[in-house]
Amino acid sequence: MKKTNLIMKAFVALLLSVILVALSPASCIASEDNSGKINISLLGRYDSADVAAIRSVDTDKKEIRFRNHSTGKTYTLSYDNTSMMYDIYGSVLSPRLLSEGQIVEVTFLKSSKHITTLNVSKDAWVIGNTRDHDLVRNDGTAVVNGGVYKIDPRTLIMAENQLALAEDILSTDSVTVSGIGKDIYSVVVQSGHGYVSLSSETVENQSLVGAWLELDNEVIHKISPNMLLSAPEGDYTLQILGNGANYQDEVTISRNQETVIDTSNVTISRPKEGLVTFEIDPETADVFVDGTRMLTGVPQSIQYGYHNLKIIADGYITQTKYLKVGTPKSVISITLEKDESAQEASSAASESSTLPHKESSDASTVATTKDKKDDSSRFASAYSSGKSVSSNSSGKSSSSSSATNQVIEGYKIYIDEPNGAELYFDGNYIGLIPCSVTKISGNHEFIVKKEGYETRSYRINIDKEETNLSYRLPDMVKIKKDETESDSSKDNTSSDASKDSTKDSSKEASTEAPSEASSDAASEASSEPAEESSSKEESSEGKSEDSSGSESSKKGTSSESSAEISDAASTASASSGD
Numbered sequence: 422m423k424k425t426n427l428i429m430k431a432f433v434a435l436l437l438s439v440i441l442v443a444l445s446p447a448s449c450i451a452s453e454d455n456s457g458k459i460n461i462s463l464l465g466r467y468d469s470a471d472v473a474a475i476r477s478v479d480t481d482k483k484e485i486r487f488r489n490h491s492t493g494k495t496y497t498l499s500y501d502n503t504s505m506m507y508d509i510y511g512s513v514l515s516p517r518l519l520s521e522g523q524i525v526e527v528t529f530l531k532s533s534k535h536i537t538t539l540n541v542s543k544d545a546w547v548i549g550n551t552r553d554h555d556l557v558r559n560d561g562t563a564v565v566n567g568g569v570y571k572i573d574p575r576t577l578i579m580a581e582n583q584l585a586l587a588e589d590i591l592s593t594d595s596v597t598v599s600g601i602g603k604d605i606y607s608v609v610v611q612s613g614h615g616y617v618s619l620s621s622e623t624v625e626n627q628s629l630v631g632a633w634l635e636l637d638n639e640v641i642h643k644i645s646p647n648m649l650l651s652a653p654e655g656d657y658t659l660q661i662l663g664n665g666a667n668y669q670d671e672v673t674i675s676r677n678q679e680t681v682i683d684t685s686n687v688t689i690s691r692p693k694e695g696l697v698t699f700e701i702d703p704e705t706a707d708v709f710v711d712g713t714r715m716l717t718g719v720p721q722s723i724q725y726g727y728h729n730l731k732i733i734a735d736g737y738i739t740q741t742k743y744l745k746v747g748t749p750k751s752v753i754s755i756t757l758e759k760d761e762s763a764q765e766a767s768s769a770a771s772e773s774s775t776l777p778h779k780e781s782s783d784a785s786t787v788a789t790t791k792d793k794k795d796d797s798s799r800f801a802s803a804y805s806s807g808k809s810v811s812s813n814s815s816g817k818s819s820s821s822s823s824a825t826n827q828v829i830e831g832y833k834i835y836i837d838e839p840n841g842a843e844l845y846f847d848g849n850y851i852g853l854i855p856c857s858v859t860k861i862s863g864n865h866e867f868i869v870k871k872e873g874y875e876t877r878s879y880r881i882n883i884d885k886e887e888t889n890l891s892y893r894l895p896d897m898v899k900i901k902k903d904e905t906e907s908d909s910s911k912d913n914t915s916s917d918a919s920k921d922s923t924k925d926s927s928k929e930a931s932t933e934a935p936s937e938a939s940s941d942a943a944s945e946a947s948s949e950p951a952e953e954s955s956s957k958e959e960s961s962e963g964k965s966e967d968s969s970g971s972e973s974s975k976k977g978t979s980s981e982s983s984a985e986i987s988d989a990a991s992t993a994s995a996s997s998g999d
Contacts, residue, residue, distance in 0.1 A: 467528035467537035474577045474599065474607040475523045480516055485536070487527065490606050493575035498529050504536040509543050521579050522599050522607030548598045550611050556587040557864060557882045563587075563605060565598050572605045580610040581676070586895075588879040591866060593639070593653040615674040616868070616876055617650045620683050624666065627689045632663030633727040636672070641727065641743060647850035649679070649843075649868055651878050662745075663726035665689040679876060695746045696720035702756040706734035710744060720750070736760055826863035829887055833857040838893040842871040860890065871897055 476486035476495055486497045500506075506514040519525075524545035528537045548565055555564040556572060563572040578585045587608070590596060595612035598605055617636070622629045622644065632644050636657040642650055644661075654676045661668040661684075668687040674680055699708050699717045708715045709731040715721050723746050730744035737757035744753070835857045836844055844851040845868035846858045854869070862885035868878045874897040883890065 467530055469531045470526070470528045472524065472526050472542060472601070475519055475521060475525060476577060476579075477521065477582065478516055478519050483516075485516070485519070485539075487525075488575075488577040488607070490575055490577075490604065496534075498527070498534050498536045500536040500539075504539065506536075506539040507541070509541045514539075514541065520609075521582070522577060522597060522609040524599050524601065524606050542601065544601050545599055545606070546601070550595050550597060552593060552595050554590075554592070554596060554598070555864070556590055556608065557880050559882045559884070565605075569603075570598075570600060570605045571603050572608075576605050577607040578609075579607070580613060585610070586879075588881060589877070591651055591878060591880055592864070593651070595653075613654055613676040614651045614878070615654050615676055616679040616878075617652050617672075617674065618648065618679060618681050619644070620681050620685065622646060622684070624684050624687045625689045627665055629661065629664055629666060629684065629687070632661055632666050635660040635662065635727075636674075642848055643727075645849045648848050649845045649850065649870060649876075650848040651866060651868065661687060663692075663724075665692050667725070677875065679870075693725040694722045695725060695748055696750045697723050697744075697746060698750075698752045700752060700754045701732060701734075703734055703737070706732050706737070706757060708732050732757060826861060827885060829860040829862060829885060832860040832887055832889050834860050834883065835889065835891040836867070836894065837891060839869060839871070839895075839897050842869045842874070842897060844869060854894075867892075867894065869894055869897065874899055 471487065471489055473487035473489050476488050478485050482499075483501060484497050484499050486495055488495050500516060506516060506519075508514045508518075519539075524542040526538075526540045526542050528539075529535055530537065551566055553566045558564070561571060561573055562569050564570075572587065576587075578587060578590070580589060590608065590610060591614050593614055594610050597609045597611055599607045599609075617634070617640070619629065619634075629644050630646055633641060634644055634650070635641050636652055636659055639655075639657065640650060640652045642648070652674045654674050656671065656673050659668075659670050659672045659682065661682075666687050666689055668684075670682070670686070672680055672682065698720050699715060701708060701717050704717065706717070708717055710721075710723060710728050712729070723744075725746050728744045728746065730740075730742045732740045732755060734757055736759060738760045740755065740757060835855070836851075837855050840854055842854045844854050844856055844858075847865055848868070851858055860883060862883050864880060864882050866878055867881055868876065870876045877895070877897065879894060881892070
């Protein structure tokens with residue numbers, strides 16, 4: 422009888438082993454101890470697998486949140502000492518070393534939502550800490566470091582551990598982008614932006630409007646009434662030059678915070694002038710400073726400060742730059758680059774165009790003119806030349822760049838929400854929402870500000886169609902008054918971001934942040950075909966965890982001891998173009 426019982430126990434153990442092996446790609450072990458009890462190890466067992474981006478890691482709760490790229494859903498899994506984690510080299514990895522946006526291959530038990538294995542994906546690529554990006558192109562693509570990739574609402578976008586929109590990321594923000602193949606799985610902001618304003622635009626009865634504000638060549642902007650600029654976070658030497666002002670101070674720009682410059686410390690003196698001699702090759706070139714034609718080869722009196730410099734010659738690429746005058750005498754020597762394409766088709770160009778020269782893609786004018794430019798990703802090279810005269814770094818214009826940043830006559834951009842907030846367009850004050858601005862194609866920046874609410878900025882791509890546009894920017898979020906504010910209060914003051922774009926006031930389209938259903942059964946994240954149907958059914962019952970939408974510059978040196986030239990960019994707060 423005892424022998425029979427032993428045989429039965431062995432048979433049951435064998436049967437359980439067969440069943441568990443059939444249920445899992447991994448193996449399990451069944452054994453009998455001295456007391457006759459059967460012990461079964463579930464080590465290595467899993468029934469679901471996924472390739473996902475890490476949303477967050479909570480080492481206290483031992484939980485990791487993932488974003489499934491194929492579905493755009495977020496789900497949470499737990500881990501313990503039995504969960505095996507490895508880096509791309511196969512070495513054991515601590516959960517503390519995992520980071521937001523990292524792409525991993527994870528296996529887990531659907532029933533317990535427990536991680537079996539986690540491997541950093543060997544197929545993933547990472548572009549770290551770059552400002553060379555354009556994430557808002559309105560065609561489902563993004564440009565990062567010159568490469569074109571796919572981006573859509575499923576892409577995980579993170580800023581300060583919070584979900585963000587692609588529109589939230591400015592061209593001056595530094596980001597880390599990860600993906601597989603041509604798909605972007607995640608975008609994580611490493612270094613963001615804050616805001617700069619002036620306490621007053623009048624000093625000693627002298628207006629500062631029209632003077633220039635500079636932050637270590639990162640930001641160069643002509644002061645306008647009630648302006649509010651965005652600027653990369655960091656420490657800067659701030660200068661205000663022009664209109665008799667020559668002010669310098671050290672400032673710190675903090676992320677999402679407004680830094681108000683106390684202009685009461687600015688002193689006004691009689692504007693100084695310097696003699697500038699332009700030596701241009703070819704000698705037939707025309708030189709314009711702030712739109713006024715200048716003589717070449719002889720000293721010309723120009724007021725201290727920043728000026729718009731434009732040099733034009735037939736058969737050469739037009740150079741449009743910033744000229745900084747800061748000494749009694751200076752010589753500006755520039756050699757224009759020949760426009761080879763214009764030479765090849767000189768006869769055709771003379772018949773079809775009134776301007777045989779080619780405009781530099783870095784060219785810009787004052788924000789109110791028809792040729793208004795944005796602060797593009799070329800802003801880095803624009804001010805990296807340092808002291809004295811920079812090299813002719815303006816590149817040839819392309820058909821795409823010439824088609825953007827143009828005033829669309831007779832058409833406007835209407836901003837309908839958030840009601841009552843102040844609107845700034847490329848740093849310039851527009852008015853209280855609802856309001857409108859003249860339609861200018863290309864990438865631009867909207868800043869919304871309201872007392873008691875967080876100031877926010879958005880990067881918007883404007884088409885060149887002869888139609889009106891209407892936008893409803895995301896609702897504003899109240900500033901927390903204390904750290905003990907309840908979660909319910911936070912929920913009442915935040916909302917899903919959405920944008921309505923209406924053409925001719927008759928066509929309406931909105932891009933709302935997609936919901937990320939939580940995976941109560943975790944199988945909705947499974948990449949196995951057998952799990953796909955049940956995933957779709959369960960996702961409709963899941964509770965939304967969070968919502969999200971899709972979606973460089975080097976510090977230069979400035980010197981008062983010489984006239985300087987920098988490639989022009991119109992405003993410090995607009996986004997990069999194509």
